Structures are given as C-alpha cells and as structure tokens.
Amino acid sequence: MIYxxxxxxxxxxxxxxxxxxxxxxxxxxxxxxxxxxxxAGRNASPExxxxxxxxxGFDRPLYVQYALMMQKIFVTGDLTSFVNRGWKVVPAxxxxxxxxxxLVFGAAVLWVVFSILIGVVAAATRDSWLxxxxxxxxxxxxxxxxxxxxxxxxxxxxxxxxxxxLFSWVPPLGYVNFSDDPKGWFLALVIPWITLxxxxxxIYGRVLRAAIIESxxxxxxxxxxxxxxxxxxxxxxxxxxxxxxxxxxxxxxxFGALVGGSALLTEVVFGLxxxxxxxxDALQSLDLPxxxxxxxxxxxxxxxxxxxxxxxxxxxxxxVKTS
Amino acid sequence: MILSVRDLKVSxxxxxxxxxxxxxxSFDLAEGEILGVVGESGSGKTVSLLAVMGLITDxxxxxxxxxxxxxxxxxxxxxxxxxxxRGNEIAMIFQDPMTALTPVYTIGWQIxxxxxxxxxxxxxxxxxxxxxxxxxxxxxxxxxxxxxYPHQLSGGMRxxxxxxxxxxxxPALLVADEPTTALDVTVQAGILxxxxxxxxxxxxxxxxxxxxxxxxxxxxxxxxxMYAGRIVERGSRQDLFADSLHPYTxxxxxxxxxxxxxxxxxxxxxxxxxxxxxxxxxGCAFAPRCPVRYEPCDLGKPALGDGNHAAACFRTAQP
Numbered sequence: 022m023i024y025x026x027x028x029x030x031x032x033x034x035x036x037x038x039x040x041x042x043x044x045x046x047x048x049x050x051x052x053x054x055x056x057x058x059x060x061a062g063r064n065a066s067p068e069x070x071x072x073x074x075x076x077x078g079f080d081r082p083l084y085v086q087y088a089l090m091m092q093k094i095f096v097t098g099d100l101t102s103f104v105n106r107g108w109k110v111v112p113a114x115x116x117x118x119x120x121x122x123x124l125v126f127g128a129a130v131l132w133v134v135f136s137i138l139i140g141v142v143a144a145a146t147r148d149s150w151l152x153x154x155x156x157x158x159x160x161x162x163x164x165x166x167x168x169x170x171x172x173x174x175x176x177x178x179x180x181x182x183x184x185x186x187l188f189s190w191v192p193p194l195g196y197v198n199f200s201d202d203p204k205g206w207f208l209a210l211v212i213p214w215i216t217l218x219x220x221x222x223x224i225y226g227r228v229l230r231a232a233i234i235e236s237x238x239x240x241x242x243x244x245x246x247x248x249x250x251x252x253x254x255x256x257x258x259x260x261x262x263x264x265x266x267x268x269x270x271x272x273x274x275x276f277g278a279l280v281g282g283s284a285l286l287t288e289v290v291f292g293l294x295x296x297x298x299x300x301x302d303a304l305q306s307l308d309l310p311x312x313x314x315x316x317x318x319x320x321x322x323x324x325x326x327x328x329x330x331x332x333x334x335x336x337x338x339x340x341v342k343t344s
Numbered sequence: 345m346i347l348s349v350r351d352l353k354v355s356x357x358x359x360x361x362x363x364x365x366x367x368x369x370s371f372d373l374a375e376g377e378i379l380g381v382v383g384e385s386g387s388g389k390t391v392s393l394l395a396v397m398g399l400i401t402d403x404x405x406x407x408x409x410x411x412x413x414x415x416x417x418x419x420x421x422x423x424x425x426x427x428x429x430r431g432n433e434i435a436m437i438f439q440d441p442m443t444a445l446t447p448v449y450t451i452g453w454q455i456x457x458x459x460x461x462x463x464x465x466x467x468x469x470x471x472x473x474x475x476x477x478x479x480x481x482x483x484x485x486x487x488x489x490x491x492x493y494p495h496q497l498s499g500g501m502r503x504x505x506x507x508x509x510x511x512x513x514x515p516a517l518l519v520a521d522e523p524t525t526a527l528d529v530t531v532q533a534g535i536l537x538x539x540x541x542x543x544x545x546x547x548x549x550x551x552x553x554x555x556x557x558x559x560x561x562x563x564x565x566x567x568x569x570m571y572a573g574r575i576v577e578r579g580s581r582q583d584l585f586a587d588s589l590h591p592y593t594x595x596x597x598x599x600x601x602x603x604x605x606x607x608x609x610x611x612x613x614x615x616x617x618x619x620x621x622x623x624x625x626x627g628c629a630f631a632p633r634c635p636v637r638y639e640p641c642d643l644g645k646p647a648l649g650d651g652n653h654a655a656a657c658f659r660t661a662q663p
Binding site for chain 2: 239240241243244245246247248249250251252254258259262337338339340
C-alpha cells in the first residue's frame with residue numbers, strides 16, 4: 022500500500038515540475054517580447070525596469086531565471102505584482118484559497134448527494150413518469166448557464182424578493198470567514214453552492230442513471246437475484262456500488278478543475294474573491310507574476326485531485342490494486 | 345416430487361412478433377435426482393429453468409402453465425415470496441463464473457451475504473459457515489480464499505465459489521446452467537465430481553443444463569432433450585443412450601467421437617441449423633433437418649408420449 026502511494030506522489034511532483042517549466046517558458050521565454058517590460062507594466066520608468074530585470078535575473082541564463090521564479094513563488098513567497106503596485110502575489114493567492122475551497126466543497130457535497138439520489142431513483146423507476154421527469158430536470162440544469170442562474174438568484178434573493186420572509190436571511194454578496202462567523206459563512210455561501218451545483222447535479226444524475234442501468238444488465242446482478250436478495254439491496258449494494266467507479270473518475274476531474282479556477286463565473290457573479298476571480302483580474306490587467314502564481318496553483322490542485330481519485334479508486338475497485 | 349412443471353409456456357413480445365421460447369414443457373423431478381437437460385443454444389433449456397427460478401425479468405415475457413415446488417404453485421407468486429425461496433430452497437449455478445460474481449466484493453462477503461439474507465445469524469457465524477463451505481468445495485486454503493476478490497481466482501476456483509454460494513443454505517433444488525462450459529476439461533471433471541458428491545451429502549435434486557452429451561452420460565439419472573422450445577425425448581440415462589427414439593437424439597449421440605474402435609474420418613454433423621423461433625414450421629420443428637422424415641412430419645406437431653421413456657416423433661416413437 023505504501024509503495025504505490027509513494028510512486029504516485031513522485032509522479033505528481035514530476036507532473037508539477039513539467040507544468041511549471043512549460044508555464045515559465047510560455048511567459049518568460051517567448052521570443053520578441055521583453056518579460057521585464059511586461060512584468061513592470063505599461064509606462065514603467067527605466068529605474069523600475071532595471072530593478073525588475075535584476076530581481077528576476079533576466080540578465081542571467083534561462084535556468085537561473087526559472088530557479089529565481091520558483092524561489093519567489095515557493096520558498097520566499099515574495100513575488101510582487103508591479104501592475105498592482107507592490108501587491109504581494111503569494112499571500113493574495115493564499116487568501117483566496119479558503120474562498121474557492123469553501124465554494125467548491127459545499128457545492129460538491131450538494132451535487133454528490135443529490136445526483137446519487139436522482140440517479141438511483143431514476144434507475145429504480147426506469148421509464149416511469151418519475152424517471153422521465155428527473156431526467157428532463159437534469160437536462161434543464163445542464164442547459165442553464167451558471168452565470169445566468171447566478172444573476173437570476175441574485176435578482177430574486179437580493180433585490181425583488183429580498184424583503185419577503187423567504188429571502189430576508191440572505192446576506193449581501195461577498196465572503197465571510199468561517200473562523201469569524203460560521204453561520205454567516207454558511208448563509209453567504211448557500212446560494213452560490215446551489216447555483217454552482219445545479220449543472221453538476223444534472224450531469225452526474227444522468228451519468229449515474231445510465232451506469233446503474235448498464236450494470237443491472239450484468240451477470241452478477243442475475244446472481245444477486247438468484248441469491249434471493251431484495252431489489253433494494255441489489256440496486257444499492259451491487260449495481261450502485263459498481264457504478265460509482267465511473268462516477269468518481271468524473272468527480273475527480275471536475276473537482277480539480279473547479280478548485281483550480283473553473284468556478285470563475287460563480288465567483289464573479291457572487292463577488293467571491295476566490296482563485297478564479299483572482300486569475301480573471303490578473304488576465305484583465307496582464308499581471309504576469311500573478312498569472313504565473315495562479316496557474317501554478319491551479320495545476321497543483323488538478324494534479325492533487327487526480328491523485329486523490331486514484332487512491333479512492335483503489336478503495337472502490339479491488340481490481341486496480343493488482344494491475 | 346420436489347418439482348413438477350406442467351405445460352410451461354414462455355413467450356416474448358418482440359418487434360417482429362411473439363417468440364415462443366418454451367412451448368408446453370412438462371417434467372417432474374424427485375428428491376435427490378439429477379436431471380440432465382440437453383439441447384442446442386436457443387432450444388429453451390436455460391429459459392425454462394430461469395422461469396422456475398422466477399428470474400425472467402424481461403417485462404415483455406409472458407409465462408403460462410404451472411410450476412409446482414413441493415406442491416406450491418410458483419407461477420404468479422408475488423416477487424417477495426419468491427425471493428424467500430430463491431437462494432434458500434432453490435439455488436442456481438451459472439454458466440460463466442468469470443462474470444457471475446460482483447467484482448468489488450470478496451467471495452467470503454458475497455457468500456455470507458446470501459446466508460444472512462435467509463438466516464438470522466451473526467456476521468462471525470456466517471463467516472465461519474463460509475469457511476466450511478469453501479472447504480467442502482475443495483478450496484485448498486478456505487480461510488485465505490474468503491478474503492479473495494473474484495479477479496484473483498482462476499475460472500475453476502470461481503465456479504467452486506459460485507457452487508459454495510449456491511449450497512450455502514442447503515437448497516433442496518439446485519439448478520446448474522452449463523456450469524462446466526466455460527472451463528477446461530480437467531477442471532470440468534473436478535466440478536462434475538463435486539456436483540455428484542454434493543448430491544450425496546445434501547440430497548439436493550439437481551437440474552443440470554448442458555449441451556454436452558458426454559457430461560450427461562456421466563452425471564444424469566434421467567435426461568430430457570429439448571429442441572426449439574419443446575421436449576423431443578425424455579427417459580432414463582440408460583434408455584436414452586442405449587435405445588434412443590428421436591432422430592435428433594440419435595444425431596446428437598452420433599456426433600460424439602468414439603473412444604474405442606476406428607475413428608471416423610469426419611464426425612457426422614446434423615445438417616442445417618435450428619429454426620428461428622419466429623418462423624417455426626407448421627409440422628415437426630426438426631423435420632427440415634431430419635433424415636427420416638415423411639409426409640405426416642410436415643402436417644402436424646408430434647406429441648410427446650406418456651411413460652418413462654418417450655419421444656415426440658411420428659416415425660420412431662409411435663406404436
């Protein structure tokens with residue numbers, strides 16, 4: 022058990038190293054552009070340009086530049102944004118992590134619980150009106166763009182019906198620290214969670230239904246029936262259990278991508294200063310150090326999420342362990 | 345009689361019309377008896393036994409006739425009551441051990457699951473019983489085998505695990521659906537020995553479905569030959585092998601290579617292929633392939649006679 026985990030960790034480090042090299046080369050070694058000028062921003066004075074050039078080692082070989090960059094991001098953490106006048110990049114990224122994690126974690130709980138519920142109920146009542154209704158709702162959820170749902174949610178809960186009993190509890194947009202006020206944290210995030218999870222409940226519910234129905238055709242389900250098990254037990258312990266393998270694969274990819282910044286639209290709509298919003302703003306102002314840091318961070322999360330999925334896989338599917 | 349099937353008919357509604365997979369099958373099974381059911385693929389041998397198990401889940405299937413288990417009618421019995429019999433009193437062994445077990449649970453867990461579905465015993469007691477069962481089906485190391493996943497076992501070992509599972513509640517009736525077809529010959533022999541031994545120790549009646557005449561000649565007390573959804577001949581093993589009546593049975597026996605004497609240059613084969621169940625001939629279903637057919641064969645379906653040894657054939661079985 023220990024050896025595969027170590028091997029997986031080594032693989033992760035290798036992948037992250039590869040990503041950092043590629044990202045570095047894209048931004049700092051593209052021919053025909055002076056990275057110092059881009060880092061310093063528009064209308065920078067010659068003194069600032071010179072300071073940047075020296076601080077990032079642009080007068081030295083490429084590998085030294087790479088090492089300096091990594092040192093600034095991971096060791097000393099003093100990478101500075103020149104566009105935003107001396108803003109420290111690493112603390113800004115670290116501050117945005119709990120926001121994004123809170124948003125994505127809560128939404129993930131919602132979407133796992135509800136999609137399993139929908140998938141199982143739809144598969145169990147296959148071809149009935151309930152199955153058709155649930156699948157139509159799922160399709161509706163998939164078709165609604167998240168920024169539109171978010172704006173409608175805001176319109177309803179912040180403006181039109183805010184003064185009614187239904188939505189008077191909704192706090193103003195923005196993030197509340199969990200450590201400061203757990204209840205405020207929860208209230209501030211409920212609507213973003215629902216908004217973000219709708220799409221995934223739709224996708225996962227439909228995927229799970231299909232997977233369960235497929236595994237209900239397998240020989241081992243016939244064996245389970247021949248054993249005299251109840252239909253509920255066959256559905257949950259045999260069909261659902263084997264269907265979860267595909268579910269987890271999908272979940273790992275989506276979760277990693279969301280934590281890595283794909284929750285951007287939700288964060289922007291609800292005014293949450295998460296990693297997606299940070300990347301978005303950095304791209305708007307061409308803030309090179311910030312882009313570098315957020316891309317590194319995002320790739321790190323995708324890689325970690327994939328590794329976690331691999332471990333869950335070993336728990337879910339004993340066949341993986343031996344192969 | 346432990347099992348008594350009368351005029352069983354199973355049809356499936358399909359886009360191309362109604363397919364009658366089983367057309368009027370009747371047979372009896374006594375306690376501790378081994379009945380061999382022989383036929384080609386599509387002859388209805390598996391479907392008829394799935395009907396006995398109540399395992400035909402296709403919503404387009406229509407089951408008519410009577411299946412009595414220990415005097416109790418099974419056709420039309422509510423699913424919840426049928427479930428209490430399944431796995432407990434009537435157990436089944438399937439054809440392909442590679443896919444018959446759920447891949448994500450250990451075999452010990454899966455066998456214990458069946459025991460606990462029918463008996464109120466603790467997990468530890470169920471596990472102890474599993475170990476005994478695995479020893480009984482000749483697992484070399486039963487305790488270790490309990491914590492194995494299906495993919496970690498060979499085909500023969502998996503089939504032993506499936507048999508142990510089927511026996512876990514000491515069923516009075518065991519249905520074996522081609523349990524040796526997916527296995528190689530030496531493993532096959534071991535499984536057949538096992539079935540014989542278990543019949544002796546548990547006194548279970550066994551229905552053994554196969555297309556292998558060799559297996560039947562080794563194992564069965566009585567034999568039933570099926571063709572296109574009907575029984576074409578039934579009788580004791582001696583009757584059938586020494587004095588077969590139906591041309592189809594004779595043709596099947598003729599296609600077994602002889603162990604002694606001169607080997608034929610080519611094994612005789614039955615010309616043609618089984619008819620489509622959608623377009624059965626008006627007369628005898630075997631007539632188009634039959635070497636001894638004459639006019640009556642195309643006009644009506646021959647009935648299976650009464651008596652212990654009978655065949656459904658105008659030519660050879662009628663007085």
